[in-house]
Every structure is written in C-alpha cells, then in structure tokens.
Amino acid sequence: MNQKSRDIAVIGAGISGLTMALRLADQGHRVTVIEGSDQLGGLGTFFEHDGRTFEKFYHCMLPSDGPLLALMEDLGLTDQIYWKPSSFAYANQGEIFPLNTPMDLLRFKPLSFLERLRVGFTGAYGRVASDEGLDQMTTAEWLGRLSGKSAFAKFWQPMLEAKFGDRYADVPALWFWTRFNREKGERKGEVKGYVRGGYKCITEQFVRAFAARGVILRMSTPVSRVDLNYDENPIVETDRGEEVFDQIVVTLPWPGFSKTAGENLRAEAKGIDWSIDFVGVINCLYFLKRPLTPHYWVATSEPEFPFDGVIETSTLTDESDRGEGRHVVYLTKYMHRSDARFTISDEEIGRDWLAGLKRQFPDLQDDEIEARYIFRAPFVEPIYTKGFLSRKPPEVLVAGKIYLATTTQVYPTVTSWNGSVIQANRTLAAMADDVVNTPTREMASTAI
Numbered sequence: 001m002n003q004k005s006r007d008i009a010v011i012g013a014g015i016s017g018l019t020m021a022l023r024l025a026d027q028g029h030r031v032t033v034i035e036g037s038d039q040l041g042g043l044g045t046f047f048e049h050d051g052r053t054f055e056k057f058y059h060c061m062l063p064s065d066g067p068l069l070a071l072m073e074d075l076g077l078t079d080q081i082y083w084k085p086s087s088f089a090y091a092n093q094g095e096i097f098p099l100n101t102p103m104d105l106l107r108f109k110p111l112s113f114l115e116r117l118r119v120g121f122t123g124a125y126g127r128v129a130s131d132e133g134l135d136q137m138t139t140a141e142w143l144g145r146l147s148g149k150s151a152f153a154k155f156w157q158p159m160l161e162a163k164f165g166d167r168y169a170d171v172p173a174l175w176f177w178t179r180f181n182r183e184k185g186e187r188k189g190e191v192k193g194y195v196r197g198g199y200k201c202i203t204e205q206f207v208r209a210f211a212a213r214g215v216i217l218r219m220s221t222p223v224s225r226v227d228l229n230y231d232e233n234p235i236v237e238t239d240r241g242e243e244v245f246d247q248i249v250v251t252l253p254w255p256g257f258s259k260t261a262g263e264n265l266r267a268e269a270k271g272i273d274w275s276i277d278f279v280g281v282i283n284c285l286y287f288l289k290r291p292l293t294p295h296y297w298v299a300t301s302e303p304e305f306p307f308d309g310v311i312e313t314s315t316l317t318d319e320s321d322r323g324e325g326r327h328v329v330y331l332t333k334y335m336h337r338s339d340a341r342f343t344i345s346d347e348e349i350g351r352d353w354l355a356g357l358k359r360q361f362p363d364l365q366d367d368e369i370e371a372r373y374i375f376r377a378p379f380v381e382p383i384y385t386k387g388f389l390s391r392k393p394p395e396v397l398v399a400g401k402i403y404l405a406t407t408t409q410v411y412p413t414v415t416s417w418n419g420s421v422i423q424a425n426r427t428l429a430a431m432a433d434d435v436v437n438t439p440t441r442e443m444a445s446t447a448i
C-alpha cells in the first residue's frame with residue numbers, strides 16, 4: 001500500500017461504482033463498496049431462468065465503446081465478447097420496415113418521398129455537423145429545422161416521446177447528436193457485442209478482481225445519509241450507524257443521492273442543482289419458442305402500442321447463452337416513476353402488453369410463449385433540459401472529501417456502461433488533481 005493510501009467508500013455497485021472501486025484499489029487505496037441491493041451490476045443486473053442468467057434490462061456493447069472494451073480487457077474478458085450483425089426496423093400500420101441503409105429509407109412508405117429525403121439529409125448532416133451550440137437548442141428545434149415539421153412530427157417526435165414522454169420538448173439537441181453518432185458512427189458496421197455467459201460474468205470477474213485487491217464488498221446495505229461530521233470528515237450512514245472515511249465516491253442515481261445528502265454536505269457543496277429528476281423504465285421480457293423478426297430493435301411508436309420497442313436480444317446471442325430453441329424478446333417503455341404503471345400489477349401490464357404484441361404479430365400463439373417476466377427501474381437517466389452542461393454536477397463535490405461518478409454527469413455521452421466508464425475516468429482524473437495536497441485523516445492527525 002502506498003504512502004498516500006486512503007480509506008475510500010464507493011457508494012453503489014453498478015458499473016460506475018465497480019469501475020471506480022477497481023481503479024482506486026489499483027492505486028493502492030483501501031476501498032469499501034457499499035451497495036443497497038443484494039446484487040452487483042445496477043441496471044445491468046440479472047435474474048435466473050431455467051438454469052441460465054439473463055439481464056433484467058436488455059444490454060449489449062458497441063464496437064465504438066472503447067473505454068468499456070479496455071476495461072473488459074483489464075478484467076480478462078476480451079475473449080468472451082462476441083459480435084453479431086444488428087438491425088433496426090420501424091413498425092407502421094401492421095408492417096415492419098427495416099431502416100438500416102439509404103435504400104431502406106427511400107422505401108420507407110410512412111413518410112412522403114420529400115420527407116424521406118429530408119430525414120436522409122438529417123442523418124448525413126448529423127454525422128458531420130459540429131456539436132457547437134447544440135446544448136442550448138432543443139432536439140425538437142434542431143430536427144424540426146433539418147427534417148421539416150411534418151417529418152419531425154411523423155418520425156422523430158414519436159421516438160423522442162418514447163424516451164422522455166411529454167418532457168421530450170426540452171431535451172437538448174446535443175443529447176440527440178451524441179446518441180445518433182454513437183449508434184451510427186461504427187467502423188465495423190452495424191454490429192453489437194455480448195459477453196459469453198451474460199453480464200453476470202462481468203460482475204463475477206469484478207468480484208475476483210476485488211478479492212485479489214482486498215476490496216471490501218458490503219451488500220444489502222442501503223446508505224441513508226452522506227454528510228460531513230462536526231470535524232468536517234466525510235461520513236456514510238447505514239443501518240450499521242455512522243462511519244468516517246477519508247473520501248467518499250457517490251455513484252447513485254441523482255434523485256436517490258439527493259435524498260441522502262445531509263445538511264452539512266448541502267451547505268458545503270454550493271451551486272449544486274439537487275432537483276435534477278430521472279426517467280424510469282419498465283421492461284417486459286418474453287421467452288418465446290420462435291423468433292419474431294430478424295431485427296434487434298423494432299420501434300413501435302404508434303400510440304396504440306403500450307410499449308415503444310420490441311428488442312429481440314436473441315438476434316445477438318448464441319443459443320449456448322439462452323437455451324436451445326429459445327428466443328428472447330424485451331418490450332420496453334420509458335416513463336416517470338410516478339406513472340401508475342409503476343404500481344399496477346404485473347398481470348395487468350402483462351395482459352395489455354401481450355395484446356399489443358399480438359397486434360403486431362397476430363400469429364403469435366400462447367403456446368409459443370415459454371415464460372414472461374416484468375422488471376421496473378425507477379431511475380434510469382436524467383430528464384435533460386436545455387443547457388444541461390451547466391446544470392450537471394461536478395466531479396468534485398467537496399474538495400478532498402466527496403466525489404461524484406454518476407449517470408447524471410455522463411451527458412453529453414450516451415448513458416451506457418461505456419458512458420459510465422468514461423465518467424469514472426473523468427472522476428478519477430479529478431480526484432488525482434484534487435488530492436495532491438489533501439492529507440488523509442491519519443496524516444492530518446500525525447501532523448497535529
């Protein structure tokens with residue numbers, strides 16, 4: 001352990017917390033990870049079905065996820081990642097239109113010929129346009145200008161509403177620009193990656209790496225308060241009481257952290273926008289005995305669908321990862337956690353959503369459905385507003401003491417495992433700059 005070794009608590013064990021803990025342990029610090037649930041992996045977490053594990057929320061990687069892939073390399077997982085072609089399609093009036101090439105767009109009947117050309121122009125321009133000023137303009141303004149009002153209303157608006165509901169109108173164009181360029185800016189073409197054995201294998205590899213580095217993992221330990229005590233030392237409160245650390249790194253979703261931030265901390269961390277809210281999601285997962293389409297993603301933006309997309313992850317995964325003859329389909333809907341669907345029964349959601357699925361795939365028979373699961377996540381990503389770059393919290397919350405590596409800061413990078421690793425790297429750099437002259441508690445007491 002080096003001379004400047006610190007006693008650091010990392011709160012939350014999603015990919016942000018796991019990455020921070022690994023890197024800080026590699027720097028020689030004593031790291032304690034404190035996780036509220038009984039599983040590692042946060043939104044990338046898993047459940048068991050028929051002897052295999054599956055993600056509760058569909059997850060995959062892109063070839064452009066450089067920092068995440070570098071982390072996978074460090075974890076010794078590169079050989080376990082495999083890549084498959086992926087495609088996108090759009091459901092309209094019972095038909096499914098593939099939308100992956102310029103030719104697909106030219107054949108896209110839901111838009112008039114002129115609208116197709118303008119959407120095509122938007123795509124081409126979006127790839128070369130500078131991002132300057134886009135944080136100060138809404139996506140609706142930007143896309144409306146590039147694609148025209150009618151193409152925006154028919155094509156882009158339903159996709160934005162699918163993600164942000166009625167708050168879509170505030171989302172900055174910078175969010176769309178980065179998202180668009182992440183999905184389309186791939187050298188290897190449209191391929192997506194999955195890890196053999198599922199995302200559970202990634203968290204298992206973290207556990208091995210932690211064991212080798214002496215990282216302490218405290219599971220099922222929700223943090224109820226993060227604060228500064230009367231000596232101005234950072235403290236974490238759980239059902240074990242208050243504990244003092246040299247430093248704390250918070251990786252929680254912002255609305256959750258906002259509730260736990262204590263009075264002294266709030267007084268010390270000036271200029272922080274504690275009101276940033278999050279959108280949530282419901283995923284309904286079907287194990288089917290046959291495929292629905294050859295597409296990874298079919299957007300179902302028409303209002304009669306209770307969900308916004310049909311994501312057939314089995315188009316990306318090997319049978320050895322899902323079971324022979326088993327096909328895996330997620331139906332997804334983003335919404336605020338105050339929406340009634342967060343509290344109504346799974347049976348009710350399952351009934352409505354299956355009816356929606358059968359509207360699109362009328363020949364789907366009940367005996368072709370092996371099983372159904374429903375998962376809800378109340379905190380997925382911030383509800384962005386114009387000028388979010390200046391609203392998002394800084395990496396250093398209280399100099400030398402409390403740091404942030406959260407989804408809220410990932411913007412304008414796309415919220416994803418890769419985005420979280422990029423943010424963790426930014427936070428580590430900020431900590432390195434910040435701690436140079438900050439003594440540990442032990443060093444401070446020796447000096448006294």
Ligand SMILES: Cc1cc2nc3c(=O)[nH]c(=O)nc-3n(C[C@H](O)[C@H](O)[C@H](O)COP(=O)(O)OP(=O)(O)OC[C@H]3O[C@@H](n4cnc5c(N)ncnc54)[C@H](O)[C@@H]3O)c2cc1C
Nearest residue numbers: 012014015016035036042043057059060222223415416417
């Ligand atoms: C439907 C869906 C699909 C997605 N698809 C992809 C994809 O294909 N590829 C991709 O890369 N990304 C995808 N993502 C995004 C990705 O999952 C997230 O961006 C990423 O997991 C965020 O990681 P995090 O560690 O910052 O936060 P989280 O994963 O939210 O982790 C936060 C952790 O903090 C814990 N916690 C919360 N409160 C407390 C408390 N009080 N005390 C202690 N612990 C607490 C939680 O239990 C959790 O473990 C998807 C997300 C969703 C919802």
